Amino acid sequence: MxxxxxxxxxxxxxxxxxxxxxxxxxxxxxxxxxxxxxxxxxxxxxxxxxxxxxxxxxxxxxxxxxxxxxxxxxxxxxxxxxxxxxxxxxxxxxxxxxxxxxxxxxxxxxxxxxxxxxxxxxxxxxxxxxxxxxxxxxxxxxxxxxxxxxxxxxxxxxxxxxxxxxxxxxxxxxxxxxxxxxxxxxxxxxxxxxxxxxxxxxxxxxxxxxxxxxxxxxxxxxxxxxxxxxxxxxxxxxxxxxxxxxxxxxxxxxxxxxxxxxxxxxxxxxxxxxxxxxxxxxFNSEKCFTLDYEPDLDRTHKVILHSVRDYFKKTGFKRAVLGLSGGLDSAVCAVLLAQALGAENILALSMPTDITTFESKRDAKILAENLGIHFMEVPIKPMVAELSDAIFGISQKTQGFWTDRYAETYTQDNIQARARATVLWGISNEFPCTLPIVTSDKSELYVGYSTVNGDMSGGFAPISDVVKTKVFALAHWLNKHYDSPIPEDILNKRPSAELAIDPQTGKPLLAEEALMPYEFLDEAIFRLENFGQDTESQMAEKFLYEEKNTLEPWQKRMWLEKFFKRAQSALFKWSIMPTGPIIDAHSINKQEFTQPVVSKII
CATH class of the missing domain: 3.60.110.10 (Carbon-nitrogen hydrolase)
Structure with a gap:
């Protein structure tokens, strides 16, 4: 100079x-x-x-x-x-x-x-x-x-x-x-x-x-x-x-x-x-919900890369291990981690059960090959079976003390998620400077569509402040700018945790069927965070989703009531999430947002 x-x-x-x-x-x-x-x-x-x-x-x-x-x-x-x-x-x-x-x-x-x-x-x-x-x-x-x-x-x-x-x-x-x-x-x-x-x-x-x-x-x-x-x-x-x-x-x-x-x-x-x-x-755009995330995708990408690099460097970690489900969130996380830390420092595990589709296993492997990251397929069916039998036996005995056992539970779903987390933490314990990654996005975390000590378990959460519709946009942006590492089938696939079978279709339950359309959910989050709108206020607003789809008032109310009910019950989960970069204008990241777990909003 x-x-x-x-x-x-x-x-x-x-x-x-x-x-x-x-x-x-x-x-x-x-x-x-x-x-x-x-x-x-x-x-x-x-x-x-x-x-x-x-x-x-x-x-x-x-x-x-x-x-x-x-x-x-x-x-x-x-x-x-x-x-x-x-x-x-x-x-x-x-x-x-x-x-x-x-x-x-x-x-x-x-x-x-x-x-x-x-x-x-x-x-x-x-x-x-x-x-x-x-x-x-x-x-x-x-x-x-x-x-x-x-x-x-x-x-x-x-x-x-x-x-x-x-x-x-x-x-x-x-x-x-x-x-x-x-x-x-x-x-x-x-x-x-x-x-x-x-x-x-x-x-x-x-x-x-x-x-x-x-x-x-x-x-x-x-x-x-x-x-x-x-x-x-x-x-x-x-x-x-x-x-x-x-x-x-x-x-x-x-x-x-x-x-x-x-x-x-x-x-x-x-x-x-x-x-x-x-x-x-x-510079002069108005504050309104939009699916046009393009103006913020380059910044979002750079924020996550630098957050991952600095978190790992400043804490002494070098490698990341994550579950690669063949779905969108883990795919985007894998790309970002490989870019931030180098492909040689990433291990991705496909951990299928009987519910996991052939397509998901195939897409996970293709993605890993595209990125050049380390990859293994580790079936967890035996682990899930043993845990399920053990918990069933313990529950049978517990029924002798408490007779109000649930007729239907999410136990089997959660056992699968927690078995996967156990494998990831096991790798972390066995190899130096290795950190498990949480791949959950903001939309699903907001409504608690995640498992404590399961898919929420890890040391860093790269996309925890990115809503699902923006994750989709980011995935397309990554493919456009970085030689299409994410298979098209992942981009076109409707999200599913693949933890349970939908009895009506006989196929893995889709996330939007368990929740609501992500486009609607993400706007509900936006309206709550930016305008402080409750159910009645949001009922009076025309959602972007309604401009393209017929939505009866009873259905809209049901979705909004589900959103607020699930958001309230998810407060405990928000409080125990590992850190991740604040991306959005408002966040549920605990470094920014605090709310008593015992509080009531509905």
Whole structure:
């Protein structure tokens, strides 16, 4: 990289929460390079040195806070003329309130020049910062930083999300950006952020930043982190806008890099990397249910890949083992895992019983061959038979104590799912760095169409926040862009768990027969999550499904009542799901959504 005087560098990096030494080493490398390049400033994301999100670590492990301050002082000693802005956990010496601040330190010429504390703490969605941090006081004059010949105003993430004109329902009574512009009169704004990606988030952020720059006639630099930590995925895409709200620079998406921004704030002096395909075309779309997932499929694909890679790398796992049923969900998971971890690190097992169709066994094998992953067919009929006999005998004895035994149960279905999970965990126990994968999708998890300690059992759930209709779209997208690894028969097959026989057809029971059409189910989920609509409210709305199919009111009501009843009874299952990436605008991932298991919604 050539000399970048009158430019700032954004350290768009991938920190690990609690890995203070690793984060320090990454920051040290960037500071030394920024010195060599004579950059006016080097900007790190929010809380970089400690790692975002900090969560309860800062209270449980206070020595990590001490270490992050020690390493901050070491980083300061490395600085020269280049101003370094870096996020860290700062100890509060106030008598009242939380023990710590979410702060930015300004390092220059070998010392810590100043620190500023985040004043607006996120307390919604997946954010719970007020649980860990004390809000700082916002003093505009303390937020003005000399960057070369310029006066920059410093904000920390949420402090740019408080404009009363942009947001219809503003949750804060104070707008730091407005105060900073009016009282500090900076030449441009710097925002140090750790802002996760999810459906529509990039569009919202772009529209907000463009609006604010135009409103205040002031350029802005947005520095974001990249990578994934548990359920949170950070896209990076750090950027800069000119005073008219036009984007003039953008870093890569889902890639770590040291990204320069020329302070002319002209596009011709900077690089504008593209967002994932489809996002920019979707900047002004309305919030409504649609089956056109195309604008978000590239982003969804990249989120899952990076979430898998980071989860495995940061936890020390290397290999994944999963059941390959010959159905859609496990097929999509297999493709994503092979892409993320390498085909040599994936083992897929077809575990048929008498109910498993020939086509499912065939399709699973073809998919594995297409991907080049390891594959075995492991019939579990003997295991299921032994477990079934044992449980039947135990139940017969139990009937001597409790006489109200069910006439019909799902025991046999669940034994099959749990036998498969036992095999997967057995492989995990026998071979190092091997993690079983949960292949359930969001639609089925929402209504509990899954087995505890069965198909829900594993260490990571890649598509747990992707509804079934979007999984179908993603499967077609993968085939279009990656040489058709998924057999057409899987794409055309109606989903079935193949755990039970439908007495009316003599064939495996289809999922939509046990539940409802996925197109209808996914819209019911969308309307609940985005508009808070109950049964009666949704009855009054015309579903997309109704535009193509005749749907009697009694049938619609029955499906909606089943949806809400099953969603309520599935609360326990939501609470024990392993982690997976948050993809959608709203989620039932426990890192974001909490609801008492004993609560009632109907």
């Amino acid at each position: 050539r000399k970048v005087s009158d430019s700032v560098l954004i350290a768009q990096l991938n920190p690990v929460p609690g890995d203070i030494l690793g984060n320090f080493e990454a920051a040290k490398e960037c500071i030394l390079e920024a010195n060599d390049l004579s950059a006016s400033a080097l900007i790190f994301p929010e809380l970089f040195l400690f790692g975002y999100p900090a969560m309860d670590m800062i209270d449980r492990y206070p020595w990590l806070v001490d270490k992050n301050i020690e390493y901050l002082e070491e980083l300061a000693a490395l600085t020269c003329e280049t101003a370094v802005l870096i996020g860290f956990v700062e100890v509060s010496h106030c008598r009242f309130g939380r023990k710590y601040f979410n702060s930015i330190a300004i390092l220059q010429n070998g010392k810590i020049h100043a620190t500023v504390q985040k004043s607006l703490l996120c307390e919604y969605s997946q954010f719970h910062e007020a649980r860990y941090f004390q809000p700082g006081s916002f003093v505009p004059e303390d937020r003005i930083i000399k960057i070369g010949k310029h006066r920059a105003g410093l904000l920390i993430c949420e402090e740019q999300w408080a404009d009363e004109d942009f947001f219809e329902n503003q949750i804060y009574g104070f707008d730091p950006l407005k105060a900073l512009i009016e009282e500090g009169r900076p030449d441009f704004i710097i925002n140090c952020s750790a802002s996760p990606t999810r459906a529509k988030k990039e569009q919202l952020r772009h529209n907000l930043l463009s609006y604010l720059c135009k409103k205040y006639n002031t350029p802005l630099i947005f520095a974001n982190q990249v990578g994934a930590n548990d359920a949170l995925s950070f896209m990076g895409a750090s950027c800069a806008y000119d005073s008219e709200g036009e984007i003039v620079a953008r870093a890569q998406s889902f890639e770590s890099e040291l990204f320069p921004v020329n302070l002319s704030f002209k596009a011709c002096d900077n690089t504008i990397n593209p967002l994932p395909t489809g996002l920019e075309a979707d």
